Amino acid sequence: MSSAMGSKKLLASLLGAMGVVLWATETTLITFTTALPPLQTVALAFMFAACLTPFVCWATRTHPLAAFRQPALVWVVTVAALVGYHACIYYATQKAPPAPAALLQGTTPLMIVLGSALLPGERLRWWHVVGAVIGLCGVLLLVEQGGEAGQSGGHAVFYLGLIGVAAALWGLYSLVSRRFADVPSSVMGTFYGASAILAGLAHLWLEEWTQPSLQEWLAVAALGMLPMGLAIFLWDYGVKKGDIQALGAFAYVEPFIGALLVALLAGAALEMNLLWSGCLVVAGAVLASRSLWRTPKRPAAPVLRPTIPEELAHAHNYLLSRILDLHRAGMVSTGSLTELNTLLGELDLVMKLWDEWEEVRPQPSGEYALAQAHSIAA
Incomplete structure (x- = not known):
């Protein structure tokens, strides 16, 4: 850009x-x-x-x-x-x-x-x-x-x-x-x-x-x-x-x-x-x-917090839960439709942030990935 x-x-x-x-x-x-x-x-x-x-x-x-x-x-x-x-x-x-x-x-x-x-x-x-x-x-x-x-x-x-x-x-x-x-x-x-x-x-x-x-x-x-x-x-x-x-x-x-x-x-x-x-x-x-x-300076690498995946997952689950609540309620009012559009926009933003996180997060080493696989299998 x-x-x-x-x-x-x-x-x-x-x-x-x-x-x-x-x-x-x-x-x-x-x-x-x-x-x-x-x-x-x-x-x-x-x-x-x-x-x-x-x-x-x-x-x-x-x-x-x-x-x-x-x-x-x-x-x-x-x-x-x-x-x-x-x-x-x-x-x-x-x-x-x-x-x-x-x-x-x-x-x-x-x-x-x-x-x-x-x-x-x-x-x-x-x-x-x-x-x-x-x-x-x-x-x-x-x-x-x-x-x-x-x-x-x-x-x-x-x-x-x-x-x-x-x-x-x-x-x-x-x-x-x-x-x-x-x-x-x-x-x-x-x-x-x-x-x-x-x-x-x-x-x-x-x-x-x-x-x-x-x-x-x-x-x-x-x-x-x-x-x-x-x-x-x-x-x-x-x-x-x-x-x-x-x-x-x-x-x-x-x-x-x-x-x-x-x-x-x-x-x-x-x-x-x-x-x-x-x-x-x-x-x-x-x-x-x-x-x-002149060649512009490259921006510094972003500071990645270990809790970012958990935060995105929490936001994702909350938005889905709220959308389901509106669906069960029937969404009969104009205010409900407005809130639904807002929630869908926020959900789209969360998914984009998740994709960006996947691109910039450090890749795990081979030993770490193997340990993660064993823990999931267990």
């Missing part, structure tokens, strides 16, 4: 890690949409993301209307996090100094790893903390490489504050999602549609429509399908069913892969700092996911 649960947790964690890798394409794709208003970009991207819903519902055998059976709190938290995070990021990254902006975005994984210790059933271990710190060092090294690239404007503090709010919002959402573990991840498609409507209304109120070019339409569609669509599907499933500490630390890989993609697609030279930061990020992610790969 524990090995099956461990395999499911590993699979969920790997799917969540795939979502992180898909997120890395967001930085590159955003560079093709900088001429579009942020809220317009968010609304259009979530519109494309919502188009994935039929495929996801078919693949997961989930009813398309399952989202409408979720509590209002799930709707409010999810839609607010989706729209708030992406709107802040898309707006601020166009104007904030790039190095501090990347640093603030890089604090989200650290918040997830450390904050997960407050979740029920979770325990923060030393490898989670050390792995998160190593990953943060990798992000710092990556930021240092581009530290001279941006110039601080008069409103830089405001834009950096927006990025900080977005990072905190996404970290908090990832932690809260763990409390919604019973909500299927496939319903995210419906939340994408609601997010597209909300972002679209905000766009009409705060911005003016800008007609996208063909290249911008393709970039927005890719944003919706990959980092804002499929990636969040996978991430949501991972944080609900997988190792949230390991996923939080693995999220440090995202800025490294994003920087690598930008460098490759933009034709920029690959600096050594990028290589070293990548090594630190990957090392931190591997260390933080130690709980997924």
